[in-house]
């Protein structure tokens with residue numbers, strides 16, 4: 489048993505949250521590669537029907553976390569499936585003979601952390617696990633670009649059409665809810681900004697939460713695992729003081745929803761010209777305000793699969809691992825946007841671009 493486990497007799501669990509594409513999976517990959525001898529179990533939750541994050545992390549081959557220790561929760565956002573999915577998963581994990589030293593939970597980019605943290609107060613869980621801390625990863629470049637504040641005009645227009653609309657832009661609200669839950673905020677993607685931009689991001693992020701957790705700047709989620717794991721907060725005891733917009737606006741017990749967002753998967757044939765395809769995807773993303781696009785492509789003649797990662801207008805691509813023997817070489821992309829995204833048009837445009 490590690491000192492950490494022995495210290496409070498409970499297994500520490502770190503919850504990593506942050507909006508779509510902020511860099512949560514990248515940071516977790518870094519944690520796994522620098523775990524300092526800890527055995528880590530990972531619970532990964534994604535929005536959309538394609539488990540890209542779990543697949544990326546399984547492919548990273550870190551000793552701290554074997555494939556058996558990576559559990560994917562794919563039945564929707566973890567905040568909505570606490571009773572049906574999260575609690576049974578935790579229970580099973582805790583029943584294992586060889587329990588992990590630390591649990592890391594990656595929420596989907598659209599999840600409200602509050603219901604998940606509150607679940608650590610359930611009797612069966614509370615006695616065995618504690619929330620070591622909630623870490624909120626921020627895409628600093630997106631903040632600087634006004635991503636979380638730029639659709640006021642749109643929301644105001646909707647409000648004119650629908651007088652019952654009772655909240656701000658869904659993206660802005662989620663961003664604030666995720667900041668409000670934080671014990672530590674990672675201002676990620678600092679490589680994309682200069683010092684003036686970063687100073688703006690610090691002010692903007694501070695203004696979005698009345699709590700004042702520590703903020704650390706990072707590039708590619710490169711923060712020492714010694715800093716990220718072992719915060720020792722016990723956040724479950726304080727979660728009632730970190731209410732989400734939804735909890736403040738509605739009676740306790742009323743379910744929230746993610747109706748404002750939609751996702752779909754596009755299945756394509758081989759991509760013979762990846763560079764040309766990516767350029768066309770950038771145009772489609774901008775034209776339809778796609779929030780997130782990610783998946784894998786089959787490039788003919790290449791033994792490895794191409795990982796495609798779009799966050800707003802930026803797209804990264806690299807060959808992440810060889811196709812396994814017997815594995816079908818497929819091109820599949822998940823697309824996430826606001827509910828009013830024109831799925832048929834985006835789908836048709838991506839098919840035409842391939």
Ligand SMILES: Nc1nc2c(ncn2[C@@H]2O[C@H](COP(=O)(O)OP(=O)(O)OP(=O)(O)O)[C@@H](O)[C@H]2O)c(=O)[nH]1
Pocket residue numbers: 506507508509510511512513514515541596597676677678679680706707708709780797798799803804
């Ligand atoms: N330039 C730059 N890119 C980054 C940085 N951190 C992550 N990225 C890239 O941003 C993209 C999204 O990163 P992920 O780690 O998948 O983000 P995520 O928060 O797990 O995304 P979701 O789970 O879909 O919400 C990837 O292409 C990363 O390589 C960074 O510090 N700088």
